[in-house]
Amino acid sequence: MPAFTPPPLPSDDKRWKIVNGTMRKNGFARHALIETLHTVQSAFGYLDDDSIRFVALSLRVPLSQAYGVVTFYHYFSLKPPGKHTMTICAGTACYIKGADKLIAAAEKRLGVARGQTTSDGQISLMTARCVGACSRAPVVLCDGAVAGEMAAEPMLEQLERWAVE
Amino acid sequence: MTIEELEQVAKSVCQENDKYDFEVNVCMDLACMSQGADRLRDALEKAAGASGKNILVRRTGCMGPCSSGPLVRVDPEEHLYHHVKADNADAIVASLGGPPVPELQCDLNDHFDRQVRVVLENAGHIDPEKIDDYIGRDGYKALLTALTEMTPNGVIHRITESGLRGRGGGGYPTGLKWGTVAKASGELKYVVCNGDEGDPGAFMDRSVMEGDPHRVIEGMAIAAYAVGASKGFIYVRAEYPVAVSRLTTAIREARRRGLLGNGICNTPFNFDVEIRLGAGAFVCGEETALLASIEGKRGTPRPRPPYPAVSGLFGKPTLINNVETFANIAPIVRNGGKWFANMGSERSKGTKVFALTGKIANTGLVEVPMGIKLREIIEVIGGGVPDGHQFKAVQTGGPSGGCIPAEMLDLGVSYDALMAVGSIMGSGGMIVMDDTSCMVNVAKFFVEFCMTESCGKCIPCRAGTAQMFTLLTRICDGKGTMDDLDLLISLCETIKETSLCGLGMTAPNPVLSTIKYFRNEYIEHIVHKRCPAGVCNIEAPAAVSAEVLA
Numbered sequence: 001m002p003a004f005t006p007p008p009l010p011s012d013d014k015r016w017k018i019v020n021g022t023m024r025k026n027g028f029a030r031h032a033l034i035e036t037l038h039t040v041q042s043a044f045g046y047l048d049d050d051s052i053r054f055v056a057l058s059l060r061v062p063l064s065q066a067y068g069v070v071t072f073y074h075y076f077s078l079k080p081p082g083k084h085t086m087t088i089c090a091g092t093a094c095y096i097k098g099a100d101k102l103i104a105a106a107e108k109r110l111g112v113a114r115g116q117t118t119s120d121g122q123i124s125l126m127t128a129r130c131v132g133a134c135s136r137a138p139v140v141l142c143d144g145a146v147a148g149e150m151a152a153e154p155m156l157e158q159l160e161r162w163a164v165e
Numbered sequence: 166m167t168i169e170e171l172e173q174v175a176k177s178v179c180q181e182n183d184k185y186d187f188e189v190n191v192c193m194d195l196a197c198m199s200q201g202a203d204r205l206r207d208a209l210e211k212a213a214g215a216s217g218k219n220i221l222v223r224r225t226g227c228m229g230p231c232s233s234g235p236l237v238r239v240d241p242e243e244h245l246y247h248h249v250k251a252d253n254a255d256a257i258v259a260s261l262g263g264p265p266v267p268e269l270q271c272d273l274n275d276h277f278d279r280q281v282r283v284v285l286e287n288a289g290h291i292d293p294e295k296i297d298d299y300i301g302r303d304g305y306k307a308l309l310t311a312l313t314e315m316t317p318n319g320v321i322h323r324i325t326e327s328g329l330r331g332r333g334g335g336g337y338p339t340g341l342k343w344g345t346v347a348k349a350s351g352e353l354k355y356v357v358c359n360g361d362e363g364d365p366g367a368f369m370d371r372s373v374m375e376g377d378p379h380r381v382i383e384g385m386a387i388a389a390y391a392v393g394a395s396k397g398f399i400y401v402r403a404e405y406p407v408a409v410s411r412l413t414t415a416i417r418e419a420r421r422r423g424l425l426g427n428g429i430c431n432t433p434f435n436f437d438v439e440i441r442l443g444a445g446a447f448v449c450g451e452e453t454a455l456l457a458s459i460e461g462k463r464g465t466p467r468p469r470p471p472y473p474a475v476s477g478l479f480g481k482p483t484l485i486n487n488v489e490t491f492a493n494i495a496p497i498v499r500n501g502g503k504w505f506a507n508m509g510s511e512r513s514k515g516t517k518v519f520a521l522t523g524k525i526a527n528t529g530l531v532e533v534p535m536g537i538k539l540r541e542i543i544e545v546i547g548g549g550v551p552d553g554h555q556f557k558a559v560q561t562g563g564p565s566g567g568c569i570p571a572e573m574l575d576l577g578v579s580y581d582a583l584m585a586v587g588s589i590m591g592s593g594g595m596i597v598m599d600d601t602s603c604m605v606n607v608a609k610f611f612v613e614f615c616m617t618e619s620c621g622k623c624i625p626c627r628a629g630t631a632q633m634f635t636l637l638t639r640i641c642d643g644k645g646t647m648d649d650l651d652l653l654i655s656l657c658e659t660i661k662e663t664s665l666c667g668l669g670m671t672a673p674n675p676v677l678s679t680i681k682y683f684r685n686e687y688i689e690h691i692v693h694k695r696c697p698a699g700v701c702n703i704e705a706p707a708a709v710s711a712e713v714l715a
Contacts, residue, residue, distance in 0.1 A: 031479075033461035038403065038442050065462075072463040072620075073444030075403050091365030092563065092596050093522035095610050129445065129614075130365035131404055133195045134520055134594075135231030135528035146199040 004028075007057045010050055015043040019051075023058055030059050033069055037076060046077045074129070082117040082124035084143055084162040086155070091130030093137040102138055103127060105152040109159055123162050166423045167430055168309045171300060178301030185221040187261045188240040189213065190289060194227035194372060195407065196529070197234035201251065205235050208254035216258045223298075226376015228289035229280075231529035233271055238289060247271035275545050276527050281508065283516045284492045285532045287377045293411050296418040299379040305424050307498035308383050311390055312432045315498075320391040321347060324494070326502025328514030333359055333450070333487030334562060334591040335667075336513075336580035342484065345474040346392040349482035354394035356385050356436075357478060357485045359455055360401040360408070363447035364563030365614065367594030369518040370488035372530050374401065374408035377492070378415035382438060384491030386425065387498055389436045392484050397438040400455055403445060412440055447564070447618035451666045452477075452485045454620065465620045466666035487592065489518060510536030513579035517590070523560075523597040526551045533578070540574035543597060554599035558682070562591030564611045564618075565671030567678025568604060587678040589671065603700035604683040605690055609637040611675035615668060626669030629660040633676060640687060643694040643703035650687055654680060 006028060009016040022039040026032030036059065040051045047070055056066035070076045088094075088102050103114060106125050110118050117124040133139045136148025142158055166174075182188070191197075191206045206224055213220035228236045233247035237257060246257065246269040253269060260266045282288070291298035299305070311320050325340025346354060358381060362370040374381060385397045401409050416438050419425040427435045441459045448454045449464040456478045458464040477483025493515060497505045506514045513535040519542065522528050526548030533542060539559060543549065550556045558568040567588030569576065576582050580590045598607065616630035636653045639645045657673035664670045680687060689697050696703055 031459065031461040034444055034458065035442065035461070038444070061461075068463055069461070073446050075443075075445035092560065092594065092610070093366045093528075096523045096596060096598055096602055096607075128404065129363065129447065129618075130367075131195075132362065132368035132371040133199060134366050134368055134522040134596075135530075136196050136199055137522060137528075139199075146195060148196065148199045
């Protein structure tokens with residue numbers, strides 16, 4: 001059997017080298033699929049067809065299996081994120097403390113449903129299953145930074161600022 | 166590293182700490198961080214530097230009462246300060262050596278007095294990124310003692326004697342599990358730590374991984390020695406980036422000190438640990454799904470047997486325990502099985518960490534002896550329901566658990582007692598609800614969660630949770646009938662009996678327990694078309710007809 005040669009990098013974008021690094025560290029083993037997809041998403045912000053194809057070919061995983069993994073796990077996104085991301089935690093403690101009202105208010109303000117990005121690409125509205133800051137519920141993540149005991153008003157103010165930033 | 170070297174490090178840590186007259190510990194857990202604990206620490210360091218006093222400013226893991234954060238504890242006086250702002254740094258530093266700062270003093274004696282700290286013994290006392298801090302508090306002593314003075318069977322015997330049961334929620338006897346993996350044949354075995362704390366409303370494991378990561382690693386290494394494994398994986402949720410970074414640092418430090426790697430403590434024992442990231446799938450908390458995920462596949466469970474103890478990760482015998490289970494190992498090895506078995510109740514030994522959240526005054530992390538009454542946790546440690554509202558229910562076990570009503574608050578917390586009332590211990594989420602929560606809506610919330618998180622492999626769970634959701638939505642919308650309620654109950658029984666894995670088998674628990682204890686709320690929605698808590702949006706029939714007429 002001829003030795004396996006991994007496919008060439010999709011472009012000279014330096015981020016592909018980081019992706020390749022993760023796979024090399026794992027000896028291009030198939031079980032590195034999820035690890036590698038994490039690296040792609042943290043480097044590029046999301047997973048597109050080209051990146052899934054590249055990773056699948058490199059790790060000799062069938063395309064169907066790679067796509068199956070990407071769509072199985074909520075953490076992976078097939079769409080590019082907006083410039084800013086408002087993530088509202090929808091865990092139990094946050095729900096008990098009124099996270100649904102925050103979600104409704106944000107959806108109304110942005111005119112998009114949860115999981116979507118505004119048409120100008122400024123703001124993505126996401127929900128999380130639980131970020132583990134339950135003692136400060138309800139919790140939102142403003143571009144990843146935890147803000148606890150959140151009310152609709154300050155959250156909407158943040159969205160207003162982001163709309164023009 | 167040998168025991169003598171370890172003791173040397175511990176001694177030098179003590180000498181180092183003795184150089185300081187005061188220790189100012191700042192809680193840097195997620196909850197305190199979100200309230201500016203990092204700015205506070207900078208301010209304290211600046212003030213300490215300018216004061217000319219001999220002060221050590223240390224960042225620590227979670228101190229417990231998150232609702233009072235940011236928290237600062239001053240040692241040796243053990244003054245606890247709450248809601249501390251960066252502006253308070255000068256006052257705190259100035260008060261050292263004299264009386265405490267009165268306006269910042271935190272009076273939570275009742276909160277702390279009833280707690281017993283085993284898993285959280287180091288929380289608030291060590292810098293999670295400094296291995297020496299951990300060693301200074303007897304860290305890795307249990308591992309090296311086990312390696313040099315105990316046989317693998319001796320270790321398993323000690324764990325069995327302790328009566329420790331799996332802290333992930335299942336409650337399977339840990340010693341028995343270890344014994345099975347130890348007996349399994351095969352050169353290569355794995356130890357896996359389940360840090361996929363997917364249960365929404367629970368954050369005990371996050372706090373342990375972030376606040377005392379070495380404790381988890383030490384527990385895993387002892388387990389590996391006992392069962393004959395040489396490789397370990399910690400599976401952590403991607404939603405916990407701080408835990409991942411602290412564990413990464415801890416593993417690197419442990420390797421550097423020769424506490425992980427080949428020939429640990431000059432013995433033939435080899436063990437190393439790798440981190441694997443979850444990717445947001447609740448079902449991956451189920452052990453066979455978790456193993457599939459580590460193998461880079463979709464996290465779908467498979468039928469058992471074979472159990473992972475016989476054929477697990479990559480087909481090899483695998484020991485899987487939860488974070489908190491591993492966190493209990495080092496103290497048990499150090500203090501003996503009997504010491505641990507002396508705590509707790511008849512069939513549930515030791516302590517349990519709970520994440521106390523929801524409508525309760527003191528939210529945060531608590532560790533209590535098993536057997537303690539729910540009432541004590543909620544009313545004394547938790548400080549009761551705030552703002553003059555009435556306690557309605559406490560939810561344990563997350564989406565797999567149930568809601569326990571007020572009349573059952575005198576129940577002692579144990580695996581069996583909670584199961585007997587239709588809930589489960591679970592991993593330790595404890596969410597308090599008051600009269601503003603609608604129990605039908607709560608059931609709908611959990612069912613929606615399970616529906617979204619069902620992996621889709623088996624029909625009872627995939628289709629059943631969706632049907633439960635439809636029925637509950639109908640009831641919440643005021644369109645349900647009494648027949649729907651009967652149908653819902655029979656559907657629950659079917660799903661419970663026929664699902665493949667724990668997710669499906671326990672998904673009906675929130676529904677059944679709310680129907681059992683809060684049936685009147687269901688009746689109100691169905692018969693009187695009203696939501697007593699005012700949560701569900703039921704259109705009043707009169708208003709609708711008025712609109713139609715207009």
